[in-house]
Amino acid sequence: QTNHVDENAPAATALGYKHDASKVDSKKYPAYAAGKNCANCMLFQGKTGDAWANCAALGGKQVNTKGWCMAWAKKA
Template structure:
């Protein structure tokens, strides 16, 4: 029979390890600005670095976090985007597929 103490010494490190692996996997799923799809959409991790002359539809304050395609909460730092194959985009980023959330 396993005691509560033995159980805790086994479970807590296992949960910590799974959390670390989960974080690493999520980081690996982040879109790279050099990814061909990201380049095609003019995606930038930081919306303030968007070339407004090249992308006339860019408006200050338009960020992934308030786009209808952003699959997280507006306050999430990173979340999935179907325009970039479900890869994670920065909530403060922007691309030419931006559509303001209604």
């Protein structure tokens, strides 16, 4: 059983979330740039090495370390 976020759920589509950041529509989301991903986002709640972990922006659902959404903010 998993608690992975559904890419097609309204909360995810509203933020342009993709499990695979390379699938992000960079025309629609110009804030996206290669190298930005959940693993280096301050809202990612996992530990280094976790493949999936909760994200504060997506209601406590798990996101993929290789994902991205428009709420991305650089981890301090």
